[in-house]
Amino acid sequence: MTLESELNDLGRVLLAEPAPDLVPEVAHRIALEPARRPGLLGRLDWRRPWVRTLSVVLALSAGSTGVLAGSASARERVADFLNIPGISITHAPAGAKPAPQPSGGAPFLGQPVSLAEAQAVAPFTIAQPTLPGFGAADGVYVLPARIGSVVSLTYAPRPGLPATPETGTGLLVSQFKDSIDAMLFKKIIYNTAAARPVQVNGHQGVWIEGPHELTMFSADGNSVGFPARSAANSLVWQSDGVILRIESALPFDQALAIAKSVR
Amino acid sequence: MTGQAPVASRTYGPDVGEEVLVADARTGQAAAYEELVRRHQGVAYRTAAMIVGATDAEDVAQEAFVKAYRALPRFRAEAPFRPWLLAIVGNEARNRQRSARRLGSAIDRLAALGPADLASDPADQVVSSDRRAALVAAIRTLPESDQLVICSRYLMELSEAETASALRCPVGTVKSRLSRALVRLRDAMEATTEEVSHDDAGK
Numbered sequence: 070m071t072l073e074s075e076l077n078d079l080g081r082v083l084l085a086e087p088a089p090d091l092v093p094e095v096a097h098r099i100a101l102e103p104a105r106r107p108g109l110l111g112r113l114d115w116r117r118p119w120v121r122t123l124s125v126v127l128a129l130s131a132g133s134t135g136v137l138a139g140s141a142s143a144r145e146r147v148a149d150f151l152n153i154p155g156i157s158i159t160h161a162p163a164g165a166k167p168a169p170q171p172s173g174g175a176p177f178l179g180q181p182v183s184l185a186e187a188q189a190v191a192p193f194t195i196a197q198p199t200l201p202g203f204g205a206a207d208g209v210y211v212l213p214a215r216i217g218s219v220v221s222l223t224y225a226p227r228p229g230l231p232a233t234p235e236t237g238t239g240l241l242v243s244q245f246k247d248s249i250d251a252m253l254f255k256k257i258i259y260n261t262a263a264a265r266p267v268q269v270n271g272h273q274g275v276w277i278e279g280p281h282e283l284t285m286f287s288a289d290g291n292s293v294g295f296p297a298r299s300a301a302n303s304l305v306w307q308s309d310g311v312i313l314r315i316e317s318a319l320p321f322d323q324a325l326a327i328a329k330s331v332r
Numbered sequence: 333m334t335g336q337a338p339v340a341s342r343t344y345g346p347d348v349g350e351e352v353l354v355a356d357a358r359t360g361q362a363a364a365y366e367e368l369v370r371r372h373q374g375v376a377y378r379t380a381a382m383i384v385g386a387t388d389a390e391d392v393a394q395e396a397f398v399k400a401y402r403a404l405p406r407f408r409a410e411a412p413f414r415p416w417l418l419a420i421v422g423n424e425a426r427n428r429q430r431s432a433r434r435l436g437s438a439i440d441r442l443a444a445l446g447p448a449d450l451a452s453d454p455a456d457q458v459v460s461s462d463r464r465a466a467l468v469a470a471i472r473t474l475p476e477s478d479q480l481v482i483c484s485r486y487l488m489e490l491s492e493a494e495t496a497s498a499l500r501c502p503v504g505t506v507k508s509r510l511s512r513a514l515v516r517l518r519d520a521m522e523a524t525t526e527e528v529s530h531d532d533a534g535k
Contacts, residue, residue, distance in 0.1 A: 070459070072518055073486060078459045079467050080487030082452055083443050088377035089390050095369050095397045099362055102401060 178221040178243075179212035187211050191218045193311050196244060198224075200330040208238070219245045233301035233318045235280065241316040242331065267304070267321075269328045274306030276321055304328050346371075354413055358404050365404075369397050372414060375488065376421045378445065379498050382483050383425035385441045392428050396421040418490070419497040426500075438479035439471040442487060470520035478513035481506055 070078075187209045188195050197206065206222035222242040226232035230239035264277045280301065304324045305314045315328055344353060344367035356364035376396060381389035400407075400420050407416055436444070450468075451461035471479055484495040485506070496503045 072514060072521065075459055075463070075467060076482065076486035076517075077489060079464050080483075080489060082450060082464060083487060084378060084445060085452065086445055088374040088393075091373045091377070091390070091394050091397060092366050092369050094394055095401075096362060096366050098394075098398045099365060099401045102398075 178208075178210035178223070178241075179219065180210060182209055182211050184209050187218075187220050191220050191244075193244070195220050195222075196242075196308075196311070196313065196331045197222060198240070198242065198315075198327050198330050199332055200327055202227075202229075203240075203327070203330075206242070219243060231318045233316065235301040236316060239317065240319075240327065243314045243316075245312045267306075267325070269304070269306040269325065270308070272306050272308045274304060274328070276324070277303045277305070278321065350413055351409065354404070354407065354409060357401070358407075358409075365401055368413065372417055373397070375414065375490070376417060378442065378488055379418055379421050379484070379490075380425045381445055382438050382442050382480065382488070383422065384428050385436070386444045388425075388428055389445075392425050393421060396424040399424065412493075415491075415494045415497040418494050419500065422498040422500055437472060437476055438483045439468060439487075442483050443468060466521060466524045467517075470517050470524065473520060474513055474516055478509055478516070481509045482513050482517070485510055 184195065184206065190211055197203070203224060207225040208221075208223035210221040210223075212219035212221075220243070223236070223238040224230065224240040224242075226239035232239055263279060264275055267274045267276045277300075301316050301318055302320070302324060303314060303316045304321075305312065306328065307313070313328070313331060315324060315331070317324060317327075319327070342356075342361070342363065344356070344361075344364050346367075348364075348367065350368070350371075353364045353368050357368060373393065376393040377389050380392035380396070384392055396417070400417050403420070407413070450464040471482055474482065480499055481495055484490045484498060485492070490498065492503050492506050496506045499506070
C-alpha cells in the first residue's frame, strides 16, 4: 500500500462524520438577498467591465422576518432599481443593527491629492457640481489603485450646506469608473432610512434618505479593508459609464439640483 | 422566497448537472443554489475546519456560501464551481483566523471533526489503527504549510487546483510542498516501522 493511499484511508477514517447541514441556514440567508431578474441578468454579459462595475447594494430591513418574507411589494419596488447597470439590491437580515460608527471622524476617502493629480489617474473625466456657489472642491481624494480609482471631492460646510455628522463635511461627491473590476458597493438601509428610484438628467438613480450603512466589497465578497460607516442622505446614479454618488444633509430636491449640475 | 422566479417550482436533484445549477442560481433560483450547497457543504466545512478549527468551521462555511451566492454573477460560468467556492472558503477562513485564536495544527483540527476511531475500516484495505496513529503523529511533525497541502490533497482528496485555491498559493507551490512533505512523511514512517520492528525483536 502506498503512502498516498494510506493517507487517503486516514482521511476517510478521520472525516467519516457527516458535516453539519448548512442548507437551511444558507437558504434562509439567500432568501434575504436581492431579487435577481433572469431576463435582465441573462441579457448581460458579466465579462464586460461595465457590467462588473461598482454595484450599489441596498438592503432594506423590514421590522421582522415575517413581514419581510410576506412583503412582495417591497421586494418588487427594490427590484425596480435593478434597471441601473451594475447596481444590485439586497435585503438585510431583519432586526440587523447598523455597524457602530468607526471612531476618528471623517471617513477614509483615499489619498489627498490635487484635482490635476486625481485627473491623471482617473480613467474618466472628473465631474464637479456646476451649481452657483460650488467652486473648486475643498478636498480631492483618490482611493488606492488596488481597487481602482475612486475619486472623492469634498465641499466644506457653509450656510445652506450643513455638515453631516457622517462625513464631517458639507458635500461629498464620489465617482467611480465602471471599469473598477467587480467591486461591490453595499448600502444597508435600516429603518432609519428609505430608498426610492429617481431620475437624474434622464439617468436612473437611487435616492437614499436617512442614515444608512456603507461598505465596499471586492469580487469575492470580502471587505476591501475600509470599515463600514454610516452615510448621510445619498443620491447615486450612473452616467456615461461612471457611477456618481453625492452625500450630504440636504433634502432630495436640493440634492437633485446639485446632481443635475454635476458635469 | 422564489416567487419572482419563472420556474420556482422546479426541483433540483442530484441528477442535475452543475452547469445548470450554477446558471439557474445566477438568475435567482434559490433551489438551484441550495442543491449546490448540498453538494459542496462537506468539503467547504472541512476546508474551513482545517484552517480555523471545528468550532468556527460551520460559521465560516455558511458565510462563504452566502458570499459565493452574492458573487455568483461574476463567476465565469464555464469554470468549475468547487475551486472557486474553496477560494472563498479559504479567504473567509483566513479572515476569521486573524480574529480568533487558532488551536493546534492542521491535522489536529481535521482530526477534531469527529470521534476519530482510528480502528474503523472505511476502505477495503485494512490499515491498522497503530499505523494510522503513526501517520497522524508523522504529519504533526511537518511544518503547518506542508500539513495543509497533505490534508487538502490526500485526506480531503482535493485536486491540485482546488488545494491551490483553498490555500491561495500557486499550483506549482502545492506540487513542490507535496513532494517535500511526502519525502518527510515517508522517512518518518520508516523510522516508526523500524522502531516497531526493534521493539518486536526485543520481546
